Amino acid sequence: MEVFDIETGETKLLKEFDRVIEAPNWSADGKFLTYNSEGRIYKFELATGAITEVPSHFVDNCNNDHVLSPDGEGLYVSHHTKEDGLSRIYKIFFDGRMPELVTPLAPSYLHGITPDGKTLAYCAERDGEYDIYTIPATGGNEIQLTTAFGLNDGPEYDCDGEYIWFNSVRTGRMQAWRMKADGSEQTQMTFDAHSNTWFPHISPDREKVVMLAYHERDVRPGEHVPNKNVEIRLMTGCDETGWSEPRTILKLFGGQGTINVNSWAPDSKRFAYVRYQNRRT
Structure with a gap:
């Protein structure tokens, strides 16, 4: 698990793991990250490196689609339930309360929450x-x-709850899109000729977007698989001045699980991600 600094271009290793971890979220107070591994959710304290499991009881098959709750009580997670193995959204709590079901219908894969915490x-x-x-x-x-x-x-609200950023294959290749929170004004934001772009993550200051890109030779447009050489790209701007073309800021071995959910720090200067080691024996 690493952190990239937008201003310096430097990467910082937070911790190496001997098992697969995925999809860090950065807390609103800047003090910790959460991530999933082997079906459970964990909390990583940035100051000490201490790791604790978030109690989730029977919600024990979580995937990499999860977000922190703005009320600070816990997370909303996507959990593959035992009755049919399909993903449903639950809320789990740091204090150990029993999980609460949100979406009875499945499969449902969580990506975004409004700033007031009222809508997913x-x-x-x-x-x-x-x-x-x-x-x-x-x-x-x-x-x-x-x-x-x-x-x-990959739908994700910006910090004002005005827009939802997402990705879509509707033009033949996976690209980043944006729409109003009510679904209107669906607008294509990237036009990559040779890459499939996934999971655009808008920064808290609404001036930066990072996204994951696969080369067209490595995946079909609708695939986001692990263990691939991928790029993390950055797009900057605003509606008033316009948005830049995405530029590559990182090349790494990763893919599914690298940056599935928003992992921006509150200062909009850093984001967390997962890099995999390609160990062949």
Whole structure:
């Protein structure tokens, strides 16, 4: 697990693990990261390096789609339930309370939460199509935001809750998109000729977006697999001045699990990610 500093271009190793870990989230107070490994969620204290498991009881098969709750109580996670193995969204708590189910329908893969913590955004397969949905964080009726053919994934609110950034294959290659929180004004933001771009993560200051890119030779547009040579790209700007073309800031061995969810530090200067070691025997 590493941190990249946007201003200096330097990387910092936080810890090496002897097992697969994925998808760090950075806490709003800047003090810790959370990540998933072997179905559980863990908390990594940045000051000490101490690691503790977040108590989740029967929610023991979490994937790399999770977000921290703005109320500081815990996380919303995507957990493959025992009855059918499909992903459903739960809230788990740092204090050990029993998990709470949010999405009875499955599969549902969580990616975003509004700044007030009241609404979740997620990718879900319904009737054979993968689209973006929202739902009250306490559960209720889900609302479908996208209808474009093919995979629409990775929905993430900006810090004002005005826009949702996501990725879609609707133009034939996976690209970064953005829409209003109500699903209107769906706008393509990247136009990579030879790469498939996944998981655009907007910084807290709304002026930077990092995303994962696979070369077109390595994956089909709808795939985001592990153990590939990938790039992390940065796009900067704002609506008033426009957005830059994405530029590569990191090349690494990773892919699925490297930066699936938002991992920006509160200062918008650093983000966390996972690099894998390619060890051949």
